[in-house]
């Protein structure tokens with residue numbers, strides 16, 4: 001066990017106006033209401049595992065992470081932790097703005113109880129990881145750009161080689177280069193056996209990183225167990241929650257889907273999806289495909305740096321449910337693509353087994369770990385599939401046979 005939540009409950013005192021607090025203190029009459037953010041939280045995170053926390057906004061995930069990190073105390077219950085804990089929560093919250101970057105690193109080391117050579121080692125590692133110049137590190141941190149501040153905060157938070165790492169969506173720190181570096185640092189600590197408690201709204205990341213997960217709903221554990229089971233249950237809940245929006249969203253996607261990928265690359269993009277081309281015997285990018293027709297999909301990616309990457313794409317329904325997704329990472333060897341310039345990958349679907357319906361494509365470029373998103377083009381190039389040959393209905397053709405039972 002690395003973290004044990006025992007009967008955790010957290011109540012927040014909420015005042016509608018700041019002056020109510022003073023009024024309550026002066027009169028002794030209650031002017032607040034109590035908000036129960038967490039109740040009955042009882043589970044263990046095992047040593048060495050990567051554990052995901054998922055749930056909708058306001059479910060209580062951050063509160064639970066803060067309790068795990070020891071930055072806030074539960075109203076009821078106990079938290080047990082084993083080993084050195086590093087939390088990537090409110091990065092840099094403990095920094096002194098007037099002090100230099102260097103002094104702040106020193107404070108952080110002292111906070112972890114480090115002295116002498118251990119402190120020097122911490123400072124060297126944090127400084128190197130931050131990639132900030134000696135001149136920058138001598139300046140007060142209040143003069144830093146937000147990117148520089150986050151670099152320093154991440155470097156200082158992970159330089160202790162923690163046994164337990166608590167991460168709240170911290171994978172999006174700084175520019176793309178630093179994001180990758182931060183992610184690699186988290187993966188490296190995990191490889192070395194650190195326990196990771198990881199909270200994210202990115203279910204793809206949770207699926208890729210975590211062995212087990214808990215879905216927090218209304219401050220309680222709604223489901224806990226193997227990641228795939230928990231994430232699937234949460235996705236089903238989300239689908240039901242948005243059920244009333246489905247038709248509208250589908251209509252919108254059909255009307256607004258651009259003919260070309262709506263890439264979200266920034267100017268610092270490492271790679272960009274340039275084109276997605278489909279082809280059947282009827283031609284290029286057909287608006288209509290027959291069920292059981294051979295279909296091929298080609299994705300063109302422009303890579304601006306000599307770094308490895310993977311291409312992932314999915315056939316998606318207008319309500320955003322994935323029908324089928326695949327990635328170059330899932331190939332037998334799973335080798336990433338590599339090198340600057342234009343890359344084209346093609347996937348062939350012999351006898352496309354989709355039945356009648358509206359479909360779109362989503363394509364993604366991911367780094368070599370398959371976790372960091374470099375570019376995406378979602379819900380593009382709508383097409384219709386028509387099942388003219390068979391009478392079976394549904395989404396997809398399933399191999400089957402009818403047997404008369406005597």
Ligand SMILES: Nc1ncnc2c1ncn2[C@@H]1O[C@H](COP(=O)(O)OP(=O)(O)OP(=O)(O)O)[C@@H](O)[C@H]1O
Pocket residue numbers: 012013014035037055056057058059060061062063064
């Ligand atoms: N300091 C606070 N005072 C009062 N209420 C709070 C405080 N912090 C959080 N809450 C409330 O507690 C509930 C849980 O909040 P929390 O931030 O833990 O949710 P979350 O699951 O992390 O949400 P998100 O995904 O949006 O980050 C919310 O209703 C929130 O408004």
